[in-house]
Amino acid sequence: MTSLTNKGLRRVMLTALLLAGATPLAAQGNAAPQVEIGQGALRGVQEDGVRKFLNIPFGASTAGERRWKAPAPASGWSGVRDATQFGPICPQWRPPVDQRPMSEDCLSVNVWMPADRKGPLPVMVWIYGGGFLGGSNREPAYDGTALAKMGVVLVTLNYRIGPLGFMAHPGLTAEAPYKASGNYGILDQIEGLKWVRDNIAAFGGDPGNVTVFGESAGSTAISILQASPLAKGLFHRAIGESTSQFDPDGGLVGRKDMREAEAYGADYGKKLGAETVAELRALPMDAFTKELTFFWPTERDGHVLPDIVYNIFAAGKQNDVPTLVGANSMEGSTIRKDWVKRTDENAADYDRIYGGFEDQLRQSSTDAVQWQMRAWAKLQAQTGKAGAWLYWFDQPWPGKPELGAFHGNEIVYVFRNLQVEDQPWQPEDHKLSELVANYWVNFARNGNPNGPGLPEWPRYDDADPKVMRLSPEPAVIGTPRAEAQAFLDDYFDKRR
16 A cells, blocks of 8 residues: 555676676766666766666557557667756656656666765665555655765666556467466566666676565565566565565455456456457546556466466565565554454454454554564575574654654654655654665675674574564564464464
């Protein structure tokens, strides 16, 4: 859901590029920097010790006949392309006051890099959240300046969302060479990661050290990328913040079967007065942005996901990379779903766990998100060779203490962008932001969050589960609300 704020280059080729410095940036000092990539030359902007290149296309337009098709690589250009302004957001519902440009030609990346450091540097690729309904790579909270200053190349990536990103339909399945439909937004992310692999060395980044990270639907996408054979080798660490596809109900829409997803999409098309794919493609973009209609990635599509994400991890078939995941201590303040239902069978246990809360849905939603992230860490630790680390973020915004550490409130701490929110930030908030960013950057650099001057964060081990409580007084703790988590282990196991 939306938070409150709103095989490509081979190793030999990579080594040669890095030793040669790839294509050097043309600018010195504060002059406009230029860089040459496979598509052509780019002119960016330098300020505050960071160079940024915005609205770089990685995918062709998805309008017209390319609507609901797997992404195609973007074409090149002649001359020097201006990369100093953000590009359009992908089609989505938005309130009238939001006047950002919107287009089906939206598959772009933004890149931030330190101006004074030589490569190869670790690369961090951010996948935004928004319930697969909204969001973009240009939100102020995702500005990569602070993280770039810490020695990483930061990339934010646009992908299709809503019906244009995730609608399955029998007609689309029939025409696709891989005989599936939906999951276009995930395919966009994979195409974007291929662009990173092939081009990031020109920005000083190391295509052999890429971390994908995201929050909410972005985090769910990370779990899908880690499970998908199509993404193998495109990234080398994974960070997930608050929600994942380990939800036994298959996300907010709850579909795991291709046929169900196709029927859902066909019904949606009929509501728009379009029964065929040709009729759907003939509709204007605005037909798909008038209202919010939930669409979600489809498991078991036989292309992006051969099975449900949980089963892929349980069988040890995931992309085995170091994994850092976690949840916030009061997710249910702003993301509320009846993941946990009271039944005749579980009534006594449910009442014991939740009967004392005035707002049972708030607490059960919080516990369910924590369970999703714990399941991710647990399965990676059990079936993978790379480690897993689990956190519990526990710091409310100072101006919204009644919400607790709500869904998405950690983002500005991670990016060290507290200033984008009008809050009475305290020294402890800045201290926590520095701590969290250092953990994330260390993880991107080394595949382990630990480093000099930081409290030691143990790898997750389900035989002796330890969690890092991220707060102004960070500490290693046991599983928060362990009794509730044990109840959810049994509850979700029966639903799977």
